[in-house]
Amino acid sequence: xxxxxxxxxxxxxxxxxxxxxxxxxxxxxxxxxxxxxxxxxxxxxxxxxxxxxxxxxxxxxxxxxxxxxxxxxxxxxxxxxxxxxxxxxxxxxxxxxxxxxxxxxxxxxxxxxxxxxxxxxxxxxxxxxxxxxxxxxxxxxxxxxxxxxxxxxxxxxxxxxxxxxxxxxxxxxxxxxxxxxxxxxxxxxxxxxxxxxxxxxxxxxxxxxxxxxxxxxxxxxxxxxxxxxxxxxxxxxxxxxxxxxxxxxxxxxxxxxxxxxxxxxxxxxxxxx
Numbered sequence: 001x002x003x004x005x006x007x008x009x010x011x012x013x014x015x016x017x018x019x020x021x022x023x024x025x026x027x028x029x030x031x032x033x034x035x036x037x038x039x040x041x042x043x044x045x046x047x048x049x050x051x052x053x054x055x056x057x058x059x060x061x062x063x064x065x066x067x068x069x070x071x072x073x074x075x076x077x078x079x080x081x082x083x084x085x086x087x088x089x090x091x092x093x094x095x096x097x098x099x100x101x102x103x104x105x106x107x108x109x110x111x112x113x114x115x116x117x118x119x120x121x122x123x124x125x126x127x128x129x130x131x132x133x134x135x136x137x138x139x140x141x142x143x144x145x146x147x148x149x150x151x152x153x154x155x156x157x158x159x160x161x162x163x164x165x166x167x168x169x170x171x172x173x174x175x176x177x178x179x180x181x182x183x184x185x186x187x188x189x190x191x192x193x194x195x196x197x198x199x200x201x202x203x204x205x206x207x208x209x210x211x212x213x214x215x216x217x218x219x220x221x222x223x224x225x226x227x228x229x230x231x232x233x234x235x236x237x238x239x240x241x242x243x244x245x246x247x248x249x250x251x252x253x254x255x256x257x258x259x260x261x262x263x264x265x266x267x268x269x270x271x272x273x
Contacts, residue, residue, distance in 0.1 A: 003215075004273065005037075005038045005039050005040075005211075005215065006039050006040075006211070006215050006216065006217050006270075007039075007040045007042065007202075007205070007206060007209060007211040007215060007216045007217070008034065008039055008040065008041050008042065008216075008217045008218075008219075008266065009042045009044050009066075009198070009202050009216065009217065009218045009219070009228065010041065010042070010043055010044065010218075010219050010262060011044055011045060011198075011219060011220040011221060011222075011225055012043060012044075012045040012047060012052065012055065013045070013046075013047070013221075014221035014222060014238060014240065014241060014257055015219050015220055015221045015225075015238050015241075015257055015262060016043070016055070016219070016257070016262055017055070017257065018257055018258045019257065019258055023055055023058060023059065024260055026260050026263065027260050027262065027263050028058060028059050028060075030263040030266075030267070031059050031061075031263065032059055032060050032061075034266070035059075035060075035061060035062065035063070040063050040209055040211075041059070041061055041063055042063050042064060042065070042066060042202065042205060043055065043056055043061070043065055043066070044066040044070075044198045044201075044202065044218075044220075044228065045066070045067055045069075046067075046068065046069040046151075046190075046224050047067060047068075048067060048068065048111060048130075048150075048151070049065060049067045049068075049072065049074065049113075050130065050133075050134070051130040052065055052067055053065075053076065056076070062077045062078075063075070063077075064078065064081055064205055064208075066198055066201045066202065066205070068150045068151050069181075069190070069192060069196075069197060069198055069224050070086070070192075070196050070197045070198045070199070070200050070201035070202075071085065071086045071087070071088075071150050071151070071192065071193070071196055071201075072084070072085045072086070072150055073085075073201045073204060073205065081208070084201065084204055085150070086193050086196045087112070087148035087149060087150055088148055088149045088150065088151075088152055088178070088191055088192075088193065089148055089175070090145050090146070090147060090148050090149065092174060092175045092178060093110065093141070093145065093149060093152050093191070094141065094142045094145060095174050096152075096170070096171065096174055096191070097141045097142050098142055099170065099174075100154070100167070100170070101119070101140075101141070103157075104156060104157055104163055104166065104167060105154045105155065105156060105157065106155045106156070106157055107119035107120050107122065107154075107155045108141055108152065108153065108154050108155070109122060109125050109151070109152075109153045110141060110145065110149040110151060110152045110153075111134070111149060111150055111151045112147055112148065112149050112150050113150070114134065114135065115134060115135045115136075115137060115147075116134050116135070116136045116137065117136075117137045117139070117141055117144055117145055117149075118136065118137075118138060119138070119139075119140070119141070120138065121138075122155065124186075124188075125153060125155075125188075151190060152190060152191040153188060153189070153190045154188065154189050154190070154191075155187060155188055156182075156187040156188065156189055157187070158187060159182060159186070159187045164182055167180050167189065168180055171191065176194075177193060177194055178191055178192070178193060178194065179191070179192055179193075179194050180192075181223065181224060182223070183222075183223070184222050184223050184242050184244075185242075197224075197227040197228065198220075198224065198225065198227065198228045199227035199228040199230070199231045200227070202216070202218070202228060202231075203231075213231070213232055213233065214233060214234070216232045216234060217232075217234045217235075217236070217266065217269065218231075218232050218234070218235045218236065219235075219236045219238065219253070219262050219265070220235075220236075220237065220238070220241065220245070220249075221237065221238040221240065221241030221242065221245070221257070222241060222242050222245060223242065223244075223245060225237075225241075225245065225248075226245055226248045229245065229248040229249040229250075230248045233250060234250070234251075234269070235248070235249045235250050235251065236249055236250075236251045236252065236253050236262075236265055237249035237251070237252050237253070238252075238253050238256060238257055238261055238262075239252055239253050239254065239255065239256050239261065240256035240257055240258075240261075251265075253265045
């Protein structure tokens with residue numbers, strides 16, 4: 001890879017997207033220009049692939065995508081890129097569901113490539129994941145789940161320290177391969193495999209594409225970006241991001257997600273090089 005080219009990894013919500021869940025024309029045009037110049041733009045999100053593709057296609061990217069917080073890497077345009085996936089074992093999820101739903105957990109949403117399973121309509125989660133054309137099954141998870149899943153999100157009864165501690169202990173007792181991640185400023189959490197994160201999957205792409213760590217730029221705003229922000233020297237927390245995450249990033253953007261904060265920082269960084 002040329003020395004003056006960079007792998008640029010961008011979170012979506014709270015980072016690249018405005019609060020209205022859009023990408024500005026300025027950001028679109030600049031990122032496409034960077035790709036045309038030989039830089040690689042990788043969208044990294046907790047979202048499902050189907051909800052990322054409209055942003056990917058809007059910019060006109062040709063690079064791989066990291067979705068489900070690193071649980072799936074695929075490339076819509078590179079037929080030679082072998083998809084990498086880390087799914088969640090259905091038997092473990094069923095045990096967790098049976099022990100928590102109706103107690104610490106009010107409802108769940110689980111998804112693989114073809115199906116969404118949920119207890120009930122959840123406007124917040126469907127605004128994030130979007131229904132798309134996937135089949136949605138409204139039923140008890142332990143009754144209808146027949147396959148491993150890529151995401152398992154729980155709406156918690158509360159997010160108190162005691163509840164978090166109990167859930168962390170329970171997940172570890174059921175299967176130490178798994179961890180629970182609590183979402184910032186709300187009563188939602190998700191299950192993920194230990195060692196699977198945006199950073200883990202970005203390392204897969206970095207190796208595949210031939211970049212060194214000094215030629216990776218990462219941008220994020222929340223807890224699910226911590227591993228990615230910690231791993232790379234050129235890491236940027238959005239100024240509108242979670243203040244608790246600031247310690248993990250080496251830099252902070254001058255402008256927020258509603259004011260082209262990402263591209264302004266990239267432009268400044270590239271000019272300095």
